[in-house]
Amino acid sequence: MSADARTILAAAEEHCADPHIFNEAGCTFQAPSVSLFFPTPWFSYDLPYTSGFTKYTALLIVVVLLVSAFWYFTTRNAKVVPGRAQGVAEALVGFVRDQMVRTTMGKAGEKYMPLMVTLFTFILAMNVMGLIPGFQLPVTSNLAFPAVLALSIYVLWNYVGVREHGFAGHFKGKLVPSGAPKWILPLLIPIEFISNFVFRPLTHAIRLFATMFAGHMLLAVFAAGGFYLFNPDAGGIWGGISVGYSAIALIGFLVFTAFELFIMxxxxxxxxxxxxxxxxxxxEGAH
Incomplete structure (x- = not known):
């Protein structure tokens, strides 16, 4: 039984002695709560703004080790004619290069390929942790992790802009739209500032966090629902109906699991x- 399933089961049993449909105690469905995303720290350490060593921390370490091992073992003996493992790595690099980097940065993006490939595999691995039995918690469902990644890109974005165009050139290009009449600049500059320097990093982080949070919660609801609906001990027709209901919930869980993998x-x-x-x-700078 996975860690999430055990958590849901414990919460249901705490809510009611018979946490199933058609029970005689009048127990109702106990939906999973956001407590799933706040695991109890395994141990604490005396550092400010930390919650201790939690499941998120452990999974982050697992992800770093897995991604590092993947790239090490697939590229350590690179050959002109790639084997199966090297072929997977090269296909992944080619996908990031052709579908992301070259379409947005052109040839200038070649120097950023290691960063982008690492980012893609790292984020994908953090997301997939939500589907692996025993783990079943996407690391990116904690806002801190997408926020740090988005902040890193935000800092790099400003650094590259200042390096390419100078401090004044970078910020002028992002705050003053090309060709805008001077009389409207007092209105446009605050809008451009909020759009580029506030909303851009916020939406970059929140989009990933919110999607992983919602997807994991949806799967938890299907898992808890399937458990609640399964009550063959109800006897007679009610026991058969409960098994049918539970089967429908299981099918929904499997379908949404496949869909969630695609979303990840x-x-x-x-x-x-x-x-x-x-x-x-x-x-590119100002347009």
Whole structure:
């Protein structure tokens, strides 16, 4: 039984002694709560603004080790004619290069390929942790992790812009729209500032976090619903109906699991595509 399933089961049993449909105690469905995303720390350490060593921390370490091992073992003996493992790595690099980097940065993006490939595989692995039995918690469902990644891209975006165009050139290009009449600039500059320097990093982080949070919660609801609906001990027709209901919930769980895997890959793609776009925008400067 997965960690999430055990958590849901414990919460249901705490809510009612017989947490199933058609029970004689009058127990109702106990939906999963956001407590799923606030795991109890395994141990604490005396550092400000931290919650201790939690499941998120452990999964982050697992992701770093897995991604590092993947790239090490697929590229350590690179050959002209690639084997199966090297072929997978090259296909992944080619996908990031052709679908994200070159379409947003052109040839200038070649130097950023290691960053973008690492970002894509790292985010994808963090997302997929939500589907692996025993783990079943996407690391990116904690806002802190997408926020740090988005902040890193935000800092890099400003650094590249200042390096390419100078401090004044970079900020003028992002705050003063080309060709705008001077009389409207007092209105446009605050709008451009909020759009480029506030909303851009916020939406970059929140998009990934919110999607992973909502997707994991949806799967938890299907899992809890399937458990609540399964009550063959109800006897007679009610026991058969409960099994049928539970089967429908199971099918829904499996369908949404497959859909969630697609969304996890899509969100990794979107995050890296936007990161590439932002850096390409900094390289190009004012339009």
């Amino acid at each position: 890959a899509l969100q990794a793609y979107v995050f890296v595509l936007l990161a590439s776009f932002y850096i390409g925008d900094a390289i």
